[in-house]
Amino acid sequence: MDFEPPFHENYKTILQNRPDKLDDENGGRQPPPQLMLIEHCELPLIDLSHLQTRGSSVVRAKCKENIVEAAQKWGFFQILNHGVPPEILESMKHEQTKLFRLPFQKKAELSFLNLLPSPSLSSSLPTKTYRWGNPQATCLKQLPWSEAFQIPLASISRMKESDNFRVAVETYGMTVANLAALITEILAEGLGVKGANYFKENCTLSTCFLRMNRYPPCPLASQVFGLMPHTDSDFLTVLCQDKIGGLQLMEGERWVSVKPNPNALLVNVGDLFEAWSNGVYKSVKHRVMASQEVERFSMAFFYCPFKHTLIESPLKPALYRSFSFEEYKAQVHRDVQATGDKVGLSRFLIQ
Ligand SMILES: O=C(O)CCC(=O)C(=O)O
């Protein structure tokens, strides 16, 4: 299994310390008691075929209303009949598995995939394509049991690996970018602002990212996260997950787990949209639990703007001061370096 990242060797000290010793009162990875309640939730399931123009306008309006309501109440929803053809999804899943099955040494090579982002489009911060674990982790709760490829779609044409991979990513990216454009347009309309063009003008395929995640089986699954609690730093995320499950989101004071639906894609509001909507749409914290027995795959498409795009809500009085996407990412980066955690939008609140 030379494809597995060397978690055991690299994080020997952390893993050898008995997990129960690492956990303090509330501690280690255990959240405070009031946050421990885990329940299954049925996220809103929205059938996008109801948006089709040949349908009745009442049905269309209701469907849009459901999207708007879900983004306000949950920040997360599932979509059916989303228009991404099954063969495109299948070929992406196939390419994703092939990619993660490459020898670890190959995946970790700096030049692998030749995916350095274009400086005019992406943030000037260094973004490594392949990530696994957390080199700064000092305890189990800081160690995500996962590996990921973060692929800036701006650089796929420069990708020197297999044509099949490039074509799959390009086709999937284009289809999902259109889907994200449609949903953001509906959400902008739901705010009653003439902002529909804002997203089309500021987000193109080449400003978006695709993150392919793999969560290997983890012997200490009950002590370790697959992915730490976080919010996404984009406008909107479209997630394709397999049938294993493990994603949880925060609803009020509790974590609820999302039951995978094999026919649905998952959509969630990111920080930029929460700011742009003046807090109407919610960028909700989520995390992934590790599994002891099975590996899990997911693919997150991040709908992002150009680095100089200004995020300023058309709704007034503004809750957040305006900022550029680049500024936001730089702040997140600084906070993560300094504290190990992202502070996020609250940094930009107008007092
Ligand atoms: O794997 C998942 O279900 C979620 C992934 C995620 O939240 C992310 O990549 O930002």
Ligand SMILES: [Fe+2]
């Ligand atoms: Fe996420």
